[in-house]
Amino acid sequence: MSANVPDPTPPSMLPLRSKEDGPLFFVIAIIIFLACISALITRAAFVSAANWRADLNGAMTVQIKDTKDRTVKLARAEELLRALPGVAGVSVYNRDRAKALLEPWLGKGNIPDDLPLPVIIAVSLNPKAPASKAEIEISLRAGDIRAEVDDHRRWSAEMNNAASFLQVFSLAALSLLISASIAVTGFATRASLAARRDVVNTLHLAGAFDSYIAGQFERRFGQMGLRAGLMGAALAALAVGAAQLLSSGGSSLLLPVFRLDLVGFGLLILAPVLTAFSGALTARLTVLANLRERE
Amino acid sequence: MRYAHGPDVLHNINLNLAPGSFHFLTGPSGAGKSSLLKLIYLAQHSSRGEMRLFGQDVRACSRNQKSLLRRRVGVVFQEFRLLDHLSVFENIALPLRASGIKRDTYEEDVVELLSWVGLGDAINAYPRTLSGGEKQRVAIARAVVAKPELLIADEPTGNVDPDMAIRLMRLFVELNRLGSTVLIASHDLQLVRASGAPVLTINDGRLSAPKTPRKRAR
Numbered sequence A: 001m002s003a004n005v006p007d008p009t010p011p012s013m014l015p016l017r018s019k020e021d022g023p024l025f026f027v028i029a030i031i032i033f034l035a036c037i038s039a040l041i042t043r044a045a046f047v048s049a050a051n052w053r054a055d056l057n058g059a060m061t062v063q064i065k066d067t068k069d070r071t072v073k074l075a076r077a078e079e080l081l082r083a084l085p086g087v088a089g090v091s092v093y094n095r096d097r098a099k100a101l102l103e104p105w106l107g108k109g110n111i112p113d114d115l116p117l118p119v120i121i122a123v124s125l126n127p128k129a130p131a132s133k134a135e136i137e138i139s140l141r142a143g144d145i146r147a148e149v150d151d152h153r154r155w156s157a158e159m160n161n162a163a164s165f166l167q168v169f170s171l172a173a174l175s176l177l178i179s180a181s182i183a184v185t186g187f188a189t190r191a192s193l194a195a196r197r198d199v200v201n202t203l204h205l206a207g208a209f210d211s212y213i214a215g216q217f218e219r220r221f222g223q224m225g226l227r228a229g230l231m232g233a234a235l236a237a238l239a240v241g242a243a244q245l246l247s248s249g250g251s252s253l254l255l256p257v258f259r260l261d262l263v264g265f266g267l268l269i270l271a272p273v274l275t276a277f278s279g280a281l282t283a284r285l286t287v288l289a290n291l292r293e294r295e
Numbered sequence B: 001m002r003y004a005h006g007p008d009v010l011h012n013i014n015l016n017l018a019p020g021s022f023h024f025l026t027g028p029s030g031a032g033k034s035s036l037l038k039l040i041y042l043a044q045h046s047s048r049g050e051m052r053l054f055g056q057d058v059r060a061c062s063r064n065q066k067s068l069l070r071r072r073v074g075v076v077f078q079e080f081r082l083l084d085h086l087s088v089f090e091n092i093a094l095p096l097r098a099s100g101i102k103r104d105t106y107e108e109d110v111v112e113l114l115s116w117v118g119l120g121d122a123i124n125a126y127p128r129t130l131s132g133g134e135k136q137r138v139a140i141a142r143a144v145v146a147k148p149e150l151l152i153a154d155e156p157t158g159n160v161d162p163d164m165a166i167r168l169m170r171l172f173v174e175l176n177r178l179g180s181t182v183l184i185a186s187h188d189l190q191l192v193r194a195s196g197a198p199v200l201t202i203n204d205g206r207l208s209a210p211k212t213p214r215k216r217a218r
């Protein structure tokens, strides 16, 4: 030990560790975890809503009502629909396919031949110039086919409402969580400032500029925000991963939430950066306001 | 001057310390010595009246201008005010660091100053592990490290033995010889008389004229 050589200069004038910071770290990490989940849900809400709308608006269902010459009429209907420029694709649920759909429930061979199964054609519309319901009806009538065309309008309205509600609700939850984390950082900075009054006073009287003193706290809280944010985002990623494992195979309604695509991943990366930034900024503003107040 | 909404603790102070002068400030406990010093090192402001420091009107100064003025003043606080989480070296270097000065330029000076105040072996020690007198010497070293134009010391020798008191006093005299204005509050009448410097006396917040007058600032 060489007595006359000073140890390296610590990066910050503030104590490295302090008991006030531990709980704050966890509170922020938890809030960021919730915010990440909430952000993923918000995004899923938007994606799902867009998908539902596209599915419902981009498709119609045609049910053949004729009982006589069904196979012939079905074939003709298919042909007529395909010929329409506003139709992108046609998928026929004939007796065999309908039976195949029912077999898992009723058992193979248990479906009597005279069971009246509906015959349905799923029509997907050309997204650029979709065929109208009337167009399809006219075309089918011209082919002497009795059919019922469903454009899902009733469904659409309900789905649109549900989707809008989900979007607004998840956005509101997200903004609440973000405000909470900013409020918590501000509150914690004030507490931390009070706990380190001695440092602030000594620096102030030694002639340090306000910006220098604020900078000490800014760095400290920026770093803590980054660490807590990383922790929260990592927890969220784990939760998503676990949910993905549990729901693997089954196509649950929640699936879009728990599928981490590039955008979802981006949100998780962005969260710690934003937390660090808002922590640093809140700390800086709080310290500057507090310093000005004392004179 | 008053604290928060309390009564006036200083009345009708009219003081002018000449650049390069050396004064003692005495008076009974509670008379207002520390309060007067706080005014001068810009920790408090007067409720009325005028105050000039290094020729600048303090009331007209911006916050940053006041910070720059404070850098020219070294203060030994009555209660030391060392930071427990910083080593002795870092405590002493604090005013330099806070003024944005690079470590390379002051490291040697700080080490030398430390051995001057007899703390060469405590360079990496923490204030908690020091005796009262040792802390006081760290506080003094911190006050003089930036070679301030004005040095203010509040009971700087209250916790050290007479030999060390004389040694520290020599440090102040040395600083004064290099051009710093020095003002020291002290109860130690023996030390005050021995120095032969002019003495200001404060009683119940009222200042009496110095015994060997010469003046400036405030």
Ligand SMILES: Nc1ncnc2c1ncn2[C@@H]1O[C@H](COP(=O)(O)OP(=O)(O)OP(=O)(O)O)[C@@H](O)[C@H]1O
Residues within 6 Å of the ligand: B003, B006, B009, B027, B028, B029, B030, B031, B032, B033, B034, B035, B036, B078
């Ligand atoms: N921070 C404060 N808040 C309120 N009143 C204070 C404060 N500091 C000092 N006082 C009051 O101001 C008056 C002068 O106190 P001051 O500390 O200036 O005395 P002093 O001469 O330095 O005494 P001592 O020799 O004991 O250090 C006292 O009546 C004291 O009670």
Ligand SMILES: [Mg+2]
Residues within 6 Å of the ligand: B033, B034, B035, B078, B154
């Ligand atoms: Mg005092």
